Amino acid sequence: MEVITRAIDKLFPEAKSTRLKQLCPTRWVERHDSILLLQEMLPAVQEALEEVSHWKDVESASMASQLLCALHSSSFMISLQVKARVFSLSSPLARFLQHEHIDLLNAMNIVTNLKGTIEKIRTNAEEEFATIFNASETIAELLSTSIKAPRRTGRQTLRCNIETDNPQSYFKVSLFLPFLDHFLSELNSRFLKHQDVLKSFECLIPTSTSNAEVTRTQEESFKTLLNFYQEDIQIGDIAAIGELHMWYERVKDLKISSREAINYYTACHQDVFPTINTLLKTLITLPVSTSTSERSFSSLRRLKTYLRNTTGQQRLNELAMLNTHRELDINAAEVLDELAKTPRRLEFRLS
Template identity: 30%
Template sequence: MKNLFKVCVFSLISGALRGAQAIVRQSYPKALYVHCSSHCFNLALSDGCSVAEVRNCLGTIETVYNFFNFPKRQRVLEHEINKLEEKPKIEKLKRLCPTRWIQRHDAVNAFVSLLNPLINALFEISTWTDKKTATDAQLLSSAICQSSFLLCTFMVKYVFSLTLPLSKYLQTPNLDLSLALQSAENVNKSLTKMRQDDKKSFSDIYLETKRICDEFDITILQPRTTYRQINRNNVPGSSPEEYYRRAIYIPFLDQIIQAIDAKFLNHKNTLEPFQKLLCNNNSLDIKEVFNSTQQLLEFYELDDSGAMGEVILWVQFIKDKTEKPRSAIEALERCNKNLFPTIHKL
């Protein structure tokens, strides 16, 4: 039912015949339709988390939340939290929202903060006389106390900490499409840098996970590799650290990087001709700006007489400014309608 509702809402907006897109184009035929940047980023993160181990890890975290979503079990968890010498800032588990990735980051962060009392609470509940509840607690504690699960959890926490600022930023009310695209590219650069220096970036995650494993007497084991394996990664590794880096960490980063590129490709194609008008690059050739302007004038069927002169003056006007306009809104505020009528209209 929820998926059906999402499809219906999406069709109301994007429908080419009866959606909001079609209604706007009745009055403005040249209006360009692009997906919400925040929604595109959410989809990119969702695609990135399709790596089996990461997907299963998030599923386990959601199952733990649902398990403790009962007063009696919650009291056991609260009792374990109160036993801590230093109380954590987060004292309650949070639900993994299927669409809002800001909330997913909060849920993973809460899970990691409460990991110790969580495991102790599950051990306690597994001794109850209620067979069903005790068995479920035992199964969950066994799942959580797997080194592969803990490594995935800390990987997700680390990557989500990089994507969280952008997730919040993409929901600001006055966000410009060019700034959204630039911000997404900055996140991708950070992730790409992690990918290029994967040994160092993963080493920090591995050491943090090992510290938690040592507290609970959990040995980080490397799965047995066989000649033929179809149900899990079967990559070679000389150590558990190398195995998990190659089998999970690198594919996880690759998936997110590729997904962000793919989801924002439509934005890039739409924005490219307009981006040249912002003249952010001091070395930008006037001919490049003019060619982009000519492309836009043809698309919008505007008069191109005098456009070349405007472009020359506009590029020089922007180059003389110490601070270049970062967005179309800032450029519009600086663009004199009488001096640059064509540029102002675009």
């Protein structure tokens, strides 16, 4: 740690970060930051690895030499630049998904914008990758190496065996385009498959509150919701559609600045608009991401440390609840009174 810190202070004295970030196994937003920071501090990483590779500690020197060899590989430098380019665009989405109070509507809008941007890069792949390749060549010069395409063989089954001697063409076909296609595929499978459900819920939130009017398309979407959640709806379709029209009239009198579902749900009276209230409650409770559970996994190592390795399941659950609900005020006297009800050999006293 001290070696990389000295290298960063030497080569990047004005840098805001003085150390690299680890790849967090649970929180993806940390992976964005780690990739972007590594791409920025790559010369300092090389200098630190070169220093460690000359240590007398054989294990550390051998590991540093292996990492240094991987650092100089063309595929690593190209992959790092490609990830940095894409992750710089997806980083706002990753940070937004960490918020506790997000709804499916806002999340889908950001995902749709990100997908459109990545598709533009995919369409202009020739120009985009030319910029990435030039940046990789610049970094290769700083690391005293060069970008080269791997050799081709007559029979290859473990990697792409593209018939070209041009490094730029090879890495565009073997790395850049597959990564973009995979990224778009993951966006579709993880987020955009909710679009059909979201389109139906949009009828509950008018685009304009001043002149909101129910259209024929919105009525059809509303009927789709009524049919899908028929077990939760207590009234008939005709009465529910009439309630939708009255809800739009009510929205005209509301001064809601944003189209967040939670704001409309707060303004929707349960007794006056029971159907709309139920559907809005469903919308705001639809899971967008797993950030909350990711935080719990990240906190687990602080709850169950080496000294608490024999912690029972009940105690661990109680510690997790205390860690989750930190806003609650715990009265130490009440806790001791509760514990004192059970006979113990140790006497509890307030200091």
